[in-house]
């Protein structure tokens with residue numbers, strides 16, 4: 159008889175869905191949605207329906223490996239954990255003696271969102287004195303844009319969108335990346351709300367929108383300020399709200415009126431001037447507009463300013479003051495935990511340099527004094543996901559780079575390793591999870607034993623610490639003890655939590671603690687922020703505005719993959735359909751290309767091969783490539799990140815994955 163266990167989807171997705179796992183003979187026989195989960199309520203995306211096939215995939219790494227062939231060739235021999243750990247420790251001791259700790263670079267992101275396993279390497283690398291990694295690959299510019307206006311004000315509960323009469327999905331493919339928010343937008347629509355999508359092409363979410371507004375990539379800041387212009391000019395701003403709750407309306411209004419008239423906005427965005435005026439009037443007519451801003455518009459050289467401008471627009475409309483209205487970039491549940499017990503910054507004996515993870519190619523090839531001699535990767539696949547892939551691969555292929563990769567599968571990154579360590583999946587280890595899309599917390603126990611000799615991150619760092627001779631108590635604290643320490647924290651976020659539900663493995667709702675309505679320095683929504691380089695929002699150019707090639711490349715997420723995760727599953731690979739490039743009919747015709755043809759997209763950084771899709775929903779001047787595929791499955795062994803650059807956002811050092819240009823030719 160199978161038994162039933164609760165767990166959480168561990169992946170980097172705002173939904174953090176609740177799972178029910180049927181366990182039979184120590185195996186996960188079937189994974190389905192947990193109907194008792196307060197947010198996901200029993201449904202999962204097509205990737206996690208079938209998670210058992212990931213967990214028990216024949217391609218799982220089940221024992222350590224040591225490289226026997228040239229770098230990147232994927233030739234390895236089996237090793238024991240003792241041998242693998244001893245090899246890593248002895249090489250690192252040599253590097254420490256010769257070049258110091260900063261010659262070692264940890265590299266991780268969000269393969270697991272669990273607070274213990276995701277952060278497991280922090281205490282170890284601080285104690286080692288390694289170079290620090292700035293973990294900026296996702297949405298730091300989006301956060302900076304929100305914070306510039308709203309400070310530490312928590313985003314609204316996503317359920318409040320049900321009370322909105324106008325839902326604006328701004329740069330988000332919700333039916334692929336936030337499926338339970340898409341459900342709520344659909345439900346709001348059933349109750350009478352209009353749904354607008356502002357995007358760069360007709361993505362899958364266009365089907366649930368009443369109106370789709372397509373803008374030129376990177377021009378949304380100009381659009382938002384142009385809408386503010388029309389609202390100000392036509393007396394449509396919420397003056398009562400602006401007077402009582404915000405600071406800086408006169409200054410913002412002056413900039414918008416002077417710099418963002420409809421003609422200029424039309425030239426920048428590709429929209430007709432009348433469409434801009436009409437959109438402003440639609441927004442102003444709404445009783446309670448709700449903006450859901452995705453990561454898309456923030457991954458540009460002007461990304462932080464763009465998000466800041468859209469948040470300011472929501473304030474000018476008074477959206478924050480209306481029941482059912484507001485603006486959500488991400489939920490603030492990161493504030494619910496003090497992560498210092500697991501991150502242990504205090505173990506750093508002296509300040510160390512920091513490398514921005516978006517500049518990995520530069521760091522591996524150019525950084526000196528000391529150069530990076532060794533890199534340790536967990537919870538990430540930089541060979542596939544990091545920008546400027548040719549530079550990254552050149553770095554990973556250095557014979558003198560000692561690369562250690564802790565992974566579930568032999569990814570493109572792991573293929574370049576000197577030592578590969580097998581990782582458990584989330585069903586084989588415990589952790590504590592919170593979501594960045596809603597307000598819940600869950601503790602998930604291991605529900606099956608580790609496969610083969612796979613080990614969780616936390617345990618591997620304990621082994622490495624012992625081998626390095628680190629004897630601080632944190633390196634003897636078990637993952638369970640660390641999870642319990644985090645959950646035992648007292649904060650106003652936790653007061654109402656039913657801890658017995660947590661102990662049963664069920665998700666519990668948390669809520670931002672009571673406090674001032676606007677958690678900013680001035681106590682008001684800051685349309686002007688004197689602490690910033692640009693105190694008043696104003697239009698900024700994107701990087702690609704100055705680039706030479708004709709097509710702007712949007713490299714958006716795909717439904718059947720999650721970053722580079724899930725490509726171990728043949729059935730999902732088949733559904734994802736491999737690397738495809740979408741072009742407008744006019745762009746295909748201009749190049750003599752037809753649907754289904756093999757093509758190469760190229761720019762000054764490199765090239766990548768795709769199958770062409772001629773798509774009515776893609777405007778002229780834009781190329782769209784959904785998904786980040788494993789190089790092992792890519793024709794030409796390069797994916798779309800061979801075409802993305804290491805340039806950063808205007809604030810916070812974020813990635814600029816959508817801010818590049820290419821041209822396309824027949825393969």
Ligand SMILES: Nc1nc2c(c(=O)[nH]1)N[C@H]1C(S)=C(S)[C@@H](COP(=O)(O)OP(=O)(O)OC[C@H]3O[C@@H](n4cnc5c(=O)[nH]c(N)nc54)[C@H](O)[C@@H]3O)O[C@H]1N2
Nearest residue numbers: 329330331335356357375376452453454715717719720721
């Ligand atoms: N199925 C699936 N789910 C995922 C992921 C995945 O890869 N696949 N990734 C996960 C991760 S790590 C994250 S961070 C989130 C991703 O979540 P988001 O970053 O919010 O990604 P998307 O929802 O696809 O939003 C990107 C959208 O922005 C649009 N866009 C790009 N540039 C612009 C622009 O200049 N203006 C406007 N208006 N739109 C623009 C793209 O066309 C695309 O439709 O999703 C998570 N969930």
Ligand SMILES: Nc1nc2c(c(=O)[nH]1)N[C@H]1C(S)=C(S)[C@@H](COP(=O)(O)OP(=O)(O)OC[C@H]3O[C@@H](n4cnc5c(=O)[nH]c(N)nc54)[C@H](O)[C@@H]3O)O[C@H]1N2
Nearest residue numbers: 267268269270296536537538539543564581713721722723
């Ligand atoms: N062109 C382009 N590139 C992008 C994006 C884009 O939209 N366009 N999106 C970007 C974004 S938003 C993000 S967040 C990044 C994501 O970048 P990453 O966080 O690197 O995401 P993944 O590719 O999913 O790689 C995660 C890896 O962690 C491994 N893993 C999972 N669980 C564990 C574990 O418990 N322990 C260990 N040791 N390993 C584990 C998985 O097997 C997987 O190979 O990619 C970025 N790259």
Ligand code: SF4
Nearest residue numbers: 167171174175203206
């Ligand atoms: S990937 Fe996202 S939608 Fe899919 S199960 Fe996980 S949390 Fe839910």
Ligand SMILES: [Mo]
Nearest residue numbers: 170295296297
């Ligand atoms: Mo992300």
